[in-house]
Amino acid sequence: MNKLLNIVHAVPRQFVRDYAFKSDLKIKWVRPEKISCIKPEKSGDLAKLPPLNPSEILPDYKDSKELANADDTVKSMFMLGNNPNHMTTRYYRDQMIKEVQRHAQDYGSMEAKLARLTALIRRYQSHMEVHPRDKMIKVRLKEMIDKRKKFLKYLRRWDYPRFEWILEKLDLVYKPPPAKFHWITRKESLQKLTDSYCENIKNERLEAYHKELQEQQIPFLEEAIKKMIFVRQEQIDCDVPVTVTEEQIEEARKELAQLQETRDAAAAESRKQSDETFH
Known part of the structure; x- marks a missing residue:
């Protein structure tokens, strides 16, 4: 028995894999950093929302004569900077819809829907830069980006000139999904x-x-x-x-x-x- 064990131990281990092998080649591979799906680089947004003027009056009260004659303390209560964030989001949304809507009451066309989604997406992206751990906004943002991609896909299929026009108007780039996904190994x-x-x-x-x-x-x-x-x-x-x-x-x-x-x-x-x- 001892002779058999000695023979087995004497045979060189040919199939042992050396995991600590270090190559002499001057080659170094670094795994590319994964870009989050909510980032503008991945969503296709080429521009951010314009800077906000905090002293601007809310759109619903711009034509109010009483507010025009009121004192500064009352006016400050109707400024964007002194109101909740959802008022600022609504302001950005209305401004972006006005750029692409067909008429003053157009809020249901494909262009208006895309403008509304784009305003909300960019608003949420700026929020995620400040609060990256906000899970609820992150999920909403991901769903809105996917929904906008679906709308762009349909618009590209239905009316390509209008598709190009909306991309130029909203500063977007359309990235269709790849035909075949390839893992980077x-x-x-x-x-x-x-x-x-x-x-x-x-x-x-x-x-x-x-x-x-x-x-x-x-x-x-x-x-x-x-x-x-x-x-x-x-x-x-x-x-x-x-x-x-x-x-x-x-x-x-x-x-x-x-x-x-x-x-x-x-x-x-x-x-x-x-x-x-x-x-």
Whole structure:
């Protein structure tokens, strides 16, 4: 029995997974931060509500002659800044509906509904920035955003020009749901980062090798011309068929001269750019 146990322990453990393995690659993956569904970046709101003037009179009492003749203490009771928040919300809602309604009594069209929802959504978003733990408002805000997306989807299907107009008027961007949801996983992201890292290394090495070959072009052509002249002269002296012609040698010289001119022009241009940068 002891011999059998010794044999088992002697066999190397080939399938043991090393969870503490640390890669030497300079690759670091950070999980992207999840954006809340109630944030303007996710809901599609490109603008916020305009700043409120606290001294503005409530819309229902703007045309009141008695209030116009009243003293400042009475007027302050009818200012937006001295009234509950729901009065400010109603003010923003009415102002946004007036921008898109078809007539003065239009509160039931699709444009008016979208304007009403947009005003409430932006009002609740500003509230959530101050009170991020308000669960009730958060749930309401999520439901309103989903409802507005549904209305926009239907309006886009029914009347596309009106859909574009309402987006421009309310400063919205429509983000349709993806046809197929794709989870962001660490494994797949690391595979993509590794592929990109290897591709960059390959390109860098190829570029370095290409520059090295370019630097060897002029010495190679000079050496090739010398050898061609030597081989031609030896063939003539030995009275054997000449395989290297004068045209080949002249063509190599022209190629060498053209290459030197190109290198000199590039060097002059780089010196000029460096001087301009320095001055």
